[in-house]
Amino acid sequence: MRWRGSKKDKATAASYTDFSAEGQEVKVAGNMAFDGNRKKHGNRARNRLIMAMSCFIAIYGVIGGKLIYFGLQSEKEEGYRASAALNLAARPDILDRNGEILATDIKTASLYAEPKRIVDPDETIELLSTVLPNLDWEATYKKLKSGSGFAWIQRGLTPRQQSQIMALGVPGIGFRTETKRFYPGGPTASHILGLVNIDNQGIAGMEKYIDSAGLSDLRSAGMVSEQSLEPITLSIDIRVQHIMRDELEKAMEKYRAIAAGAVVLNAKTGEVLAMASLPDYDPNNPVNALEKDRLNRMSAGTYEMGSTIKTFTTAMALDSGLFNLNSKFDATRPMVFGRQTIRDFHGKARWLTLAEVFIYSSNIGSGKEADAVGIEGHRNFLKRIGLLDRMQTELPEVARPVEPRVWKKVHSMTISFGHGMMTTPLQTAVGSAALMNGGKLIQPTFLKRTQAEADQVATQVVSPKVSEDMRYLYRLNSEIGSGRRAEVKGYRVGGKTGTANKVVNGKYANDVRFNAFLAAFPMDDPTYVVLTIIDEPKPEEGMYSATAGLNAAPMVANIIRRSASFLGVKPDFNQDITSKVVSYGND
Template sequence: MIRTPLRPLARILSARQAGQDPDEIEAELRARRHAEIQDRARRRAEGRIKWMALGFMLAFATVGLRMGAMASSQPSEPRVHASGAQIISQRADIVDRRGRVLATNLSTHALYAHPQDLVDPATAAAKLARIFPDLDAERLKRDLTGERKFVWIKKKLSPEQMQAVHDIGEPGLVFGPREMRLYPNGNLASHILGGSQFGAEGVSSAEVLGMAGVEKAFDGWLRDPANAGAPLQLSIDLTAQAAMEEVLANGMKVMNAKGATGILMEVASGEIVAMASLPDFDPNDRPKPLLKGDPSDSPLFNRAVQGQYELGSTFKIFPVAQAIDEGLINVNTMINASSPMKIGKYLIHDFHNYGRDLSVKDVIGKSSNVATVRIAQMLGPERQQRFLRDLGFFEPTPIEMTEAPTGKPIVPRRWPAVTAATVSFGHGLAASPLHLASAYATLANDGRRVRPTLVHRKEPLQGEQVLSPRAAGAARDLLRYVVTKGTARQAEVAGYQVGGKTGTADKPRPGGGYYKNRNVSTFAAMYPADKPVYVLVVTLDEPKVSVAGGGELRTAGATAAPVAAALVERLSPLLGLRPDDVKLPVIEPRPADAVRISAR
């Protein structure tokens, strides 16, 4: 350890010899050191003050230059920037595949009141009740004459209503600007769009949120400023959608059906061109959901996506196509169709007695339950389940709608021999019409899986191969035979080679068992059958057609098939699909025209 002496020893000794006091010498040195420290501190402080002064000078100079630039700029510049920010922050439009508007925004106003500023609250309440008949006049009067400082009156106003409120002349009635979601086509595509509602809201703005359909499924995208206001382009065609809803509504009326749904899908891409569910609603005035009873009684219920139906004989093509793919049968193989067929304690019947043997072609054409079960028995339950799973019948459809997860098929927990038998002809497994459309599109697409979508894409998504092109082609030929010679002859449309399958299923009772006089009738089709472009599925809920001499018809061949034919005939020209056997007439020139041409 090095010790530092308090006083320099040499100085002390020399000071004593000279007769000086060492303490005075030490005090002098201490004072000198303190003076040096103070000088250094003063110099540092002066340097800091100089730098701070320089910084303030630069800051004031910058502010001054910016103010000068703003003062000399044009007033329109900041308005342009503010307008751009507003456009980016608003909810994006929704358009169809051709860019036509399906959902957009409308500038409007909300109405609220400051009761303390009202001159005559009671009279104002009475006049407001006349302008807005849906308001409770007595409650409004209590709110405006009570102790409240703020009262919401209406969150959306029409221009006429706004003018009528202006005419009241009360200073305590205040308008707040906001945007509302507008669906200019009313009920058209209502289940697809879904609707919207206000979220967080204030007196001068309100947040618009999707509450169902694609509005909710794409809520984040529609509100994302990074999209710079670009619209969401759906795959549906507005013209085709309108035509489908019109034809379907007429068919529902003629067939006395409780409800109806129709789906038109592109085979190559899986894009849904039109999809309707009836009854429907106006998303501008979305009704409240049912709190009890059958959900399908509500117009909000989307039968195409949420409906879970046993789709009947439309399923028969699946075990037949799979058995052809496995090499177990071909279209000419003879199948035992003796009816009834007993499995355990259950008996399986055919609608008619078709005799002992049927070719596979006639099994589909005549729609034999017994023969279809025998083909399914060749496959076995495990292979049957695997193929149906590959077609998408064990999971919700990947459609871009918030309702899609609620449409998960009802699949049996156990798969004994009797379940395998009933599922082969469309009973015991309930799925949505959209599941059926996707599965038929896979058959039409040479066995490559097709997943439905509502988004218009430049490049279609390629699915996995679940069936050989050979077997898929044979299935298409069989479906064409059903329309030309089988149970779906009323679905034939000249020039379009429709191929499809009818399916009639009894509706299950809520407590178990089935109704005897309530059916779900379905027709699933593809066309043109030799090289399909579209898949069409039509489902009618509880149809019935009166026949001459009494009685009613409920089968799909008499109800869903003719409605599908009307849709093919109406939609195809709108989509540019010309009939293949209709030739344009050759117009021969008249003699006068010939003379005129030769004279030139």
């Protein structure tokens, strides 16, 4: 093959091709140089692409790392309080003896802010206050200006408040789900159940007892969850509790009293079936719980219990062996101790049998009973029956009784009829239960307790014979004595009145009283003790007096009449205990 063209073209062509002897075309060195240059440029582009990708990966890696870092920091600053609150919040349900819920946990939303992300604190507060009108502007402003990562704004929002705040679209705020304690009965059993604080920790009543009994330790060990907590069953019957509180409200209004209280106690097991003290508070909104008049008077208040204490003076006289129901006392004239004179409120001015001393509530006769037993014997008996020591029970709010530092004869005389010593109404009821149940002192409990468990903790403090005599005297007093207005047909109620003059300006005031009625039923085999108190009652309309027989005794009757069926006591209109007053009175 022959090339046609100029020398220049030939030269150019020679640089690209050559021919073999056989006339075939082959590549020469010029073509190889072209291929090498193309490979060189391709490798360079690939390297640039790899470097660019590496840079992007590094940049996004740094950004991702920072995000993770700030996320962890945010958790440390913001999350710790909420998570801790959630861990601490779980509490067991509290049930009454029949399984009715008295306290339980519910979920609520709480509002928090991230101050370092708040742009305009003033605007934020202004917007939030449209939903939360009671928001503390000054305190909230300090929180939002703090620059911290987390701050609570308001705990326990309602679903409506949460929805309205979410609709505001305020940046830098959020919600956390927390657990809040809820009491379906409101104030019905407030002094028994007690309170929890903002972090759902018990601070009063049985709520505090539950924490002190081990719940706090379980929380500290991280062993508390909603699923792991068994309900706590109390001895309370919420039906009886409701009736009791209702009767106390009516009594306060009827007698224009400043306070009232009551307790229903199982005399055989020591279980508290119901206990209330008014004024009380709503544990769902305890804004007034710490006010002075909201005190739990039944266990945390001490009072001179008036003539109800003659229950124990009489039992002491019988227990001493010095007297029996036929023994007689000279009540013809007052007792005089120096400048002190002991008189009877409604004196008979004659000799009285021990039974008459009780049913006529003779101060003179009670003083002579104490005088015969002696100062040391008197104090020892009251201590044995549990009236002088701080009561042992689950409820934290328990007061210590008050007695003279040194007992003298005059102290023993006045204490015999209920003045000069102060104890709590609840332990007065507990002491009375020992005189009704065969002589066994059983410390009260707010938890369910079986008869076998009660027998293990019971202490024999008087003989069964003394207990039998006291049951008779209780019933007799309700039949013909000062407790007639506590009588409920079919239930054989017995009891003792107590009218104590209160101290005003250092002196006992004749028209300012603290009244009580101590009762038991059914008297042939007493199962329940009922005690009512009413503080500073005024005479009922149309009446001229306000003694315990006119107010505290009817309160007991109303409580028994309405609650006896719930307590499992059936009325019996055929059975009756025949009074023995004739045999004793004529002896």
